[in-house]
Amino acid sequence: MRLPLPRSLAGQLFAMQAVLVAVVVAGCALFTYVSDRGQAQRAAQRQATAAARAVADSPSVRAAIEGRGDPSVRLQPYADDVQRHTGVDFVTIMDPHGIRWTHPDETQIGRRFLGHIGPALEGRTFPETYTGTLGPSVRVVTPVYGAHRKVVGLVSAGITIEEITAQARGQVLAVTSVAGAALVLGGIGTYFINARLRRHTHGMNAGELSRMHAYHQAALHAVREGLVMLDGQRRVALINDGARELLGVGEEAVGLGVAELGLPAPLTGALLAAEPRVDEVHLTADRVVVVNTSPVASAERRGTVVTLRDHTELQSVMGELDSERGFTQALRSQAHEAANRLHTVVSLIELGRADEAVDFATAELELAQALTDQVVGAVSEPVLAALLLGKAAQANERGVELVVAGDTRIDDGVLPQALAARDLVTVLGNLVDNAVDAAQGSSRARVTVTARAAGDVLLLRVADSGPGVDPDHSDAVFERGWSTKPAGPGGRGLGLALVRQAVRRNGGTLELAQSGEGGAAFSVRLPLHSSAATISQDGTTTP
Numbered sequence: 342m343r344l345p346l347p348r349s350l351a352g353q354l355f356a357m358q359a360v361l362v363a364v365v366v367a368g369c370a371l372f373t374y375v376s377d378r379g380q381a382q383r384a385a386q387r388q389a390t391a392a393a394r395a396v397a398d399s400p401s402v403r404a405a406i407e408g409r410g411d412p413s414v415r416l417q418p419y420a421d422d423v424q425r426h427t428g429v430d431f432v433t434i435m436d437p438h439g440i441r442w443t444h445p446d447e448t449q450i451g452r453r454f455l456g457h458i459g460p461a462l463e464g465r466t467f468p469e470t471y472t473g474t475l476g477p478s479v480r481v482v483t484p485v486y487g488a489h490r491k492v493v494g495l496v497s498a499g500i501t502i503e504e505i506t507a508q509a510r511g512q513v514l515a516v517t518s519v520a521g522a523a524l525v526l527g528g529i530g531t532y533f534i535n536a537r538l539r540r541h542t543h544g545m546n547a548g549e550l551s552r553m554h555a556y557h558q559a560a561l562h563a564v565r566e567g568l569v570m571l572d573g574q575r576r577v578a579l580i581n582d583g584a585r586e587l588l589g590v591g592e593e594a595v596g597l598g599v600a601e602l603g604l605p606a607p608l609t610g611a612l613l614a615a616e617p618r619v620d621e622v623h624l625t626a627d628r629v630v631v632v633n634t635s636p637v638a639s640a641e642r643r644g645t646v647v648t649l650r651d652h653t654e655l656q657s658v659m660g661e662l663d664s665e666r667g668f669t670q671a672l673r674s675q676a677h678e679a680a681n682r683l684h685t686v687v688s689l690i691e692l693g694r695a696d697e698a699v700d701f702a703t704a705e706l707e708l709a710q711a712l713t714d715q716v717v718g719a720v721s722e723p724v725l726a727a728l729l730l731g732k733a734a735q736a737n738e739r740g741v742e743l744v745v746a747g748d749t750r751i752d753d754g755v756l757p758q759a760l761a762a763r764d765l766v767t768v769l770g771n772l773v774d775n776a777v778d779a780a781q782g783s784s785r786a787r788v789t790v791t792a793r794a795a796g797d798v799l800l801l802r803v804a805d806s807g808p809g810v811d812p813d814h815s816d817a818v819f820e821r822g823w824s825t826k827p828a829g830p831g832g833r834g835l836g837l838a839l840v841r842q843a844v845r846r847n848g849g850t851l852e853l854a855q856s857g858e859g860g861a862a863f864s865v866r867l868p869l870h871s872s873a874a875t876i877s878q879d880g881t882t883t884p
Contacts, residue, residue, distance in 0.1 A: 362527040366520040373516040381508050382479055385500040386468050389481040392427040393498040394466065396420070397485045402434065406442075406494045407487055413442045413450055421445075423498075430504055431475060433497045434485075437462060442494075449474055454497065458482055461495050470502070477502040567630070567649030575599050575613055578644065587630050587649045608632065612647060622652060624838050627846050719749040724762045725769065725792060732773045736788060741777050746791040746802075755794045757869055764843040771836035772803040772863050779807030779860060787858065794869060801865040804856035818853065840865070 396402055396419075405415040412434075420432040420443035434443045439454040455473040466483035473480075480499030487493035567584030571577060577594050585591065590602055599612045608623040611632050618634040631650040636643060682702075689698035713730060720726040729745060736743040756765070769792070776788040783806045791802040810818055819841045840863075844851045849867035856862040 359528055359531060362524055362531065366524045366527075370517055370520045373512075378506070381505045381512075382470075385479045385505050386481065388427065389429055389479060389498045389500055390466065390468065390483075392423060392429045392432060393481045393483045393496045395427075396423055396432060396434065396498065397483045397496045402485060402496075403487060403493070406434075406436075406485060417443045417447070417450070419443075427498070428500075429498045430478065430501045431497075431499055435495050435497070437492055437494065439495070444474075446474060454495075456480065456482065456497065458495055462492055464490075464492065473499075475501055479505065565651075567647075567651075569612075569647040569649070571599065571612065571645040571647065573643045575645070577602070584647075584649055587625065587628055587651055589625060589627075612645070624842050627842065628652075629839070629842075716745055719745060719751070720792060721752045722756055724765060725751060728766055728769055729790060729792075732770070732777075736773075736777045739777060739781050741780050741786040741788055743773070743777075744787060744789045746789055748793055749791055750793045751799070752794070755869065756799065760799075760847060760867060760869070764847060767843045768840050768865055768867075769801055769803070771840045772801070772865070775836055776803045776805035776807070776861070776863075780805040781807075783807055783860075785858065789856075797869050799867045799869055801867070802862060804858070804862035805860040806856070806858040807860040809855055809859055810853060810861045819851070 399419075401419065402416065405412045405419075408415075416434050420434055424430070424432045424445065431445045432443065433441055433454060435441045435454050435458075439458050441450050441452055441454055444450050456471045457467075457469060460467040461482040461484045464484055466481060468479065468481045470477065470479050472478075478499040478501045480497050482495060482497045484492045485494035485496055562582050564581065565583050567587045568579070568581045569577060569584045569588075570579040576596060576598050580588075580590070580594055585594065588594075588602065588604060594602060599609055602609070604612070605624060608625065608630075611618050611621055611623060611634065614634065615636065617636060618632055621632045623630055623632050629652040631652045633648045635646045637646055686698045686702050689695070689701065716726050716729050716733070720729065729743075733743040769790075773788060773790065780786045780788050785806050787806045789802075789804045791800065791804075793800050819837050841851050844865055844867065847867050849865060852864045854862045854864065
């Protein structure tokens with residue numbers, strides 16, 4: 342009948358460990374028994390040797406053998422006394438022919454000794470195991486010397502195998518008791534260890550754990566979102582392919598601390614924070630990521646689960662949508678203003694003032710066309726021209742004058758294909774938006790835009806008439822989350838951070854200075870030819 346195997350891995354380990362402990366304990370007990378039996382035989386041999394030599398060297402024994410009369414009369418009581426005091430089972434004294442003078446069984450006196458006596462007759466003390474009248478025994482035979490070193494008798498002392506076995510059995514019983522206690526303690530310890538293992542493995546067997554690991558690995562590498570697991574010391578314990586791509590790290594990231602990954606400071610701070618982070622937007626060298634963190638508590642340690650979503654494309658589309666929404670609002674306002682002007686022209690005609698109506702309409706048309714002619718004449722690049730015209734309409738709607746500098750000049754085809762139009766919209770659009778926000782409400786609300794190609798560099802400069810930027814904050818303005826305005830529903834402080842990200846991605850530089858009107862002036866320089874610049878995670882540009 343085949344015994345059923347435990348289902349869970351913990352149960353299988355417990356059964357295996359219990360059997361192993363039992364086998365080890367049984368083997369130790371058997372080894373101890375065999376070892377103790379051999380030691381008991383050697384001890385019996387030494388004990389018998391000492392007793393036999395003591396009797397053989399005794400002067401009274403020699404005197405009884407060489408004296409007159411029957412030696413047994415004097416030797417038998419002496420042999421019994423030695424037997425009692427030395428713990429041997431027999432002491433037999435015999436003549437050189439092997440005829441006994443003493444024996445524990447007095448009926449055996451006068452009979453021939455059962456065993457070998459040849460080596461003793463030659464003057465040697467020798468041990469042997471032999472079956473005599475008392476059964477198998479370990480014995481020693483030694484000569485008794487008389488005058489002139491003549492062998493006048495022999496002495497044999499020994500201990501029966503039964504006695505030796507009884508001694509070894511007692512020792513084995515003690516060892517078995519200890520082994521049984523060790524088996525019980527080992528079983529109890531194994532049970533508790535496996536109970537803990539069972540809790541950690543949730544009672545699953547090896548096959549189930551293997552399948553779960555396979556599913557875990559497949560799911561981990563299949564999802565496009567980034568997943569990072571940090572241990573209690575904020576070291577990377579696990580990271581999937583999506584997270585490596587979003588963070589720009591390699592296989593060596595596992596085991597490194599968050600501070601050692603070379604991520605931007607705000608993102609590093611979010612990953613190290615003890616409190617949860619929900620849908621926070623952060624920037625890497627070339628990505629916009631949405632970060633969520635959730636601390637995980639367990640009995641042994643604390644950790645953090647981090648999820649990352651790529652928000653780069655969505656952020657770009659949202660920027661374009663915001664621009665389109667602004668354009669729509671500007672067009673709506675312009676349509677409303679155009680309707681008012683048209684009503685004015687119609688009213689002048691109805692009043693019979695046709696010449697004044699023509700002059701009014703012509704003046705409005707020239708004013709509206711002046712900026713368009715200026716922008717189109719200076720900027721042949723369609724993306725930049727359309728962006729400037731749209732931003733001018735938006736600025737005018739908010740009471741801010743957008744001026745294109747006289748030295749602005751960009752011919753069509755100057756911009757390389759490597760310089761994405763989306764990056765240009767991100768850079769110039771966000772700079773103009775921030776400048777309009779700063780200039781709005783100032784005494785002379787004005788934003789001046791300069792865009793020109795100078796040699797191998799494209800220069801984009803946006804200056805405003807606002808309050809300017811505190812020199813102490815000249816570096817902080819480019820960090821995500823920095824803003825002088827209260828945060829709205831979607832948060833603020835991302836525009837300039839996106840500008841810096843796009844500039845660095847294209848190998849350019851971004852500078853902040855004071856404008857001639859006291860406001861801020863942002864200058865962007867982008868290479869017009871392909872660059873071998875390398876952008877590191879911390880934002881530095883290395884040629």
